[in-house]
Amino acid sequence: MKSSTCLKAIAGAAIVTGALCTAQFADVSTAAAADDAVLQAARSMTPPDYAGPTTPAKAPKDIKIAVVTCLSVLHGCVSPADGIQHAGEKLGWTVKVYDGGGTPNKQNAAILDAISSGANVIATIAIDPNLIQLALSEAKKAGIPVIAGSNGIDTPNPVKSPANGGLGFAFDVSPDYGTLGVHAAQWMIADSNDKANIALFSDKEFPSIMAQEVGILQGLADCKTCTVSKPIYFTATQIASQLGQMTVDYVRSHPDVDYIYGAFDPPVAAQVAALMQAGMTNKVKIVGALGNQQNLNFIRAGRLQVADMAYDNEYMGWAMVDQTIRLLNKQPLIEPHGENLPFVILDKTNLPPAGADWQAKTGYQEKFLALWK
């Protein structure tokens, strides 16, 4: 009797334990599946298909467009200009690219040269309108519209007009930086199984980075078991000289940190180099933004960076040309002014081929050209 009771008790315990374990495994597998679904969603292009303009806008002929980049040694400054050049060639427009040189003085000078060159339109890439008031004032006097891309100061981002009645751009074509930030946050949460301990680096000089930061924080707020540091702000001038050491010091003094959000790719490159030199190769995972090829190579080679928020800069150039046509035709601009610029979170599973930028494969070039006939 005793033995049968004992066996029953053991069997009962085994069933209970088994049931508990099954439930636990079910929870784990459900959570893992949910994480996989989130990762998959983040890795998919947003919007999933072409969501650009559909209203025709006949392109005027013989337009001279001057493109002023923020700094022509930075790929992110140049690739939208390439997009404008490619679209311009198809329309028979004259496109001339000027180097903004990375400083307000040179950016003002380049825009003034563009005005002198007799351009009908001046397109700027990632240049803060607050820092080029002289050039904007001269362009206004000359009756030349100045447009922009990659600033994050126009729809779908929060609209930011220059202070004190200063001059701004006719429009700014940018991705939805806030949503891009939310997707990156969701990627980090899922990749860490809801346990990310994130050091958040950011740069207040750029409205686009601030919009992205808002999105990141909004996305991370959904994870109750994650932690995120107060924003650690740096400036562009610190990237080459100080940011690497700042990052190493931060990680040393906060050993629990396992993810770094590096705001955009050039600072991430500095952080990767510094952390590797400090022997912290497996200590943290870094997430960047812009889709620079150097950073995509870090992901490819497994060098600290694991993900990148990328958007289609070629599309940005085409969308800038599209909005320019509408501006010159005095047609209503497409809303949002960013024309639903496609973006994606890239990780090791969905990288473009080495040496290539990520691009949306929606055949948008043909669609734009059809609208411009």
Add this chain to the structure above:
Amino acid sequence: MNARESARDGIASDRKSAAAAGPSSVTRKAATIVFKRYATVLLLVVFVVVFAATSPQFLTTANWQNLLVVQAVVSCTAFAAILPLVVGEFDLSLGNMIGFLTMLGAFLSGQGYEAPVVIPVMLLGGVLVGLLNGFLTVYFQISSFIVTLGVGIVLSGFTMGLSGGQVLFDGIPQVILSVGQEHVLGLGITVWLTGIIAALLLYMLEQTPFGRKLYAVGGSERVAFLAGIRTGLLKIAAFAIAGLLTGVGAIFALGQNGAANAGFGPELLLPAYAAVFLGVTTYRPGYYNIPGTLIAILLMAVGFNGLNLLGAPFWVQPIFNGTVLVVAVICARAESSRTK
């Protein structure tokens, strides 16, 4: 015999030998003198001719208005670089100083201060930093190269601190914006003011005892000291005036840009020094001088503008700037050894 006397004797001996020779020899000698002393001007003329022939927009009024207005800030920085160089010292803090003073002006504007406060504080700030540079150099006998480098780095920290990592653009006084962006008689106000400052500096350096003493200190500090010149005081004064001129440049920059960011400033240092070194080859060869520097600034501006109008790729600009800098140093050395 100092460098100026040597140069004067050189010219006199050229004249004597020219007079002794025939007319063709005189022409050759004159051409040699023009080429040696005004090579920069000739180069400028060549650039103007080439760009005028290749770009229909180059010689337009609008282009020259634009070309000149963006040189105001670089010109002030170059003028500021001249004064310490005249007394035999370097000021490497100028780039960071102009960034700091611009940020200081933007910060005060953001706090609600108006032009009557912002402008004097920016100018006074420049003078104080200049005095500090001079004091550390003279009284602690530290190389100005090192002192001003250190002060510049310190200033970059203050600039970032004032900025809070952001671009500051709130409340910039209208007076400053007008100075930076408005025109009078077809030229930007900053262009006129730069011209006035150049004239004042030219007068001060060449027509006043103070200016001659500055050149004397730069020629030979020991001899100047033995001649009763208070060399230390003059060096400090040179740094202080350099700071004042940097303050003026910062006001121009704040007015033109309409905002301040923490990265602005350091990139102005090398073009300013390139212009000053190139200026040594013109007007008064072997001497740091204002007209030569203005010609050099114009030369680089015309090159930059002409290449832009021709649609030169972005990588051509640094090659042009670097070449101008190297040519400047070679010319300065050649002129310096010729006048010895």
